[in-house]
Amino acid sequence: MNWFKYSSPQAFYPLAGKLIPWFAAAALGLMGVGLYLGFFVAPTDFQQGESYRIIFVHVPAAWMSMFLYVLMALWAGLGLGLHARASFMMTQAIAPTGALFTFLALLTGAMWGKPTWGAWWVWDARLTSELILLFQYIGLILLRASIDDVRRADRASAVFALVGVVNVPIIYFSVKWWNTLHQGASVSMTASPKMATTMVTAMLVMTLGFWMYSIAVTLARMRCVIVERARQPSWGTQAPAQDVAEVRECSGGV
Amino acid sequence: MQWGSLTEFFAMGGYGLYVWTSFGATALCLVGEVLAVWRRHAAALAQTRAVASGGD
Numbered sequence: 001m002n003w004f005k006y007s008s009p010q011a012f013y014p015l016a017g018k019l020i021p022w023f024a025a026a027a028l029g030l031m032g033v034g035l036y037l038g039f040f041v042a043p044t045d046f047q048q049g050e051s052y053r054i055i056f057v058h059v060p061a062a063w064m065s066m067f068l069y070v071l072m073a074l075w076a077g078l079g080l081g082l083h084a085r086a087s088f089m090m091t092q093a094i095a096p097t098g099a100l101f102t103f104l105a106l107l108t109g110a111m112w113g114k115p116t117w118g119a120w121w122v123w124d125a126r127l128t129s130e131l132i133l134l135f136q137y138i139g140l141i142l143l144r145a146s147i148d149d150v151r152r153a154d155r156a157s158a159v160f161a162l163v164g165v166v167n168v169p170i171i172y173f174s175v176k177w178w179n180t181l182h183q184g185a186s187v188s189m190t191a192s193p194k195m196a197t198t199m200v201t202a203m204l205v206m207t208l209g210f211w212m213y214s215i216a217v218t219l220a221r222m223r224c225v226i227v228e229r230a231r232q233p234s235w236g237t238q239a240p241a242q243d244v245a246e247v248r249e250c251s252g253g254v
Numbered sequence: 255m256q257w258g259s260l261t262e263f264f265a266m267g268g269y270g271l272y273v274w275t276s277f278g279a280t281a282l283c284l285v286g287e288v289l290a291v292w293r294r295h296a297a298a299l300a301q302t303r304a305v306a307s308g309g310d
Contacts, residue, residue: 035277039263044256050267054276061280100283108276115272213284220291227298231305 007086009226016219023216030209037202054112055199059186060207062105064214065133066168068098073165076158088154089229091161092144093221097214099137106130117181125174126182129167136164150229 038056045052072094079087109127110120121127140157147153175184186195187203195203257263266273 040257044267049269051269051272053266053269053273057276057280097287100287104280104283107279111272111276115269217287217291220288220295224291224294224298227295227302231302 027212034206042198051115058108060210061101064210065102073161076161089225093218102134124180125178129171
């Protein structure tokens with residue numbers, strides 16, 4: 001199978017269309033199992049009572065906010081290095097989903113902070129760096145929107161995304177580097193989890209579900225971007241009518 | 255399972271407001287994003303079609 005074939009938007013469009021239902025189904029299934037484990041199998045926390053169950057949506061959302069940023073920056077770097085149009089499109093397609101998960105991580109964090117610390121928000125290193133991540137995502141989306149020329153917008157936002165990646169390790173290690181109110185990592189690569197196995201399992205299944213969701217929605221947004229850019233003159237030398245015919249063919253006559 | 259009744263389940267040991275706001279907001283955001291992308295795709299296709307038929 002020639003994978004390079006799919007780096008062209010025309011070939012990627014129908015492939016993405018075929019893959020989306022599978023990732024969407026996987027996302028629904030995994031989130032269903034994750035919620036069942038989180039609410040009906042995982043025991044009550046002996047310190048925090050039932051409020052800790054927010055972890056099953058808070059930690060996966062926070063992880064996704066960081067994963068997606070790194071992934072987005074990787075595509076941005078690839079786009080700059082290879083002058084690859086499709087890579088920039090991936091950067092564009094990932095950003096809104098990353099912003100959404102960052103917002104959810106902050107919101108669910110506030111919902112957890114209030115009963116646990118007695119405050120919705122504190123200017124602690126973990127919370128502040130995650131808030132900066134949200135501003136980075138929003139800045140990236142606005143930067144792109146503010147530049148009319150697609151190729152310039154692609155390169156500018158790729159540089160912006162790459163520079164901003166420095167914040168991800170800061171978020172991740174913030175609970176180690178500074179004294180924060182935020183609790184330390186519940187799960188780490190080097191130590192055994194500080195939680196019951198069923199809790200960890202529920203959290204990991206929810207994370208996988210969020211991953212599948214992110215892939216499905218990013219592929220769907222890629223398809224939007226492909227159609228939108230097909231109208232741009234920078235698409236290539238083909239006549240617009242031909243693009244339209246291709247897009248129509250790709251979308252199965254929708 | 256630790257829930258004696260449905261009421262107990264919704265009460266979440268007194269943390270119902272926080273727990274259900276978290277999960278509700280997440281569900282709302284994900285569904286909202288899916289709908290937004292769906293509409294964006296439909297709008298993009300419609301506009302492309304309009305440009306093509308308008309002879310632009």
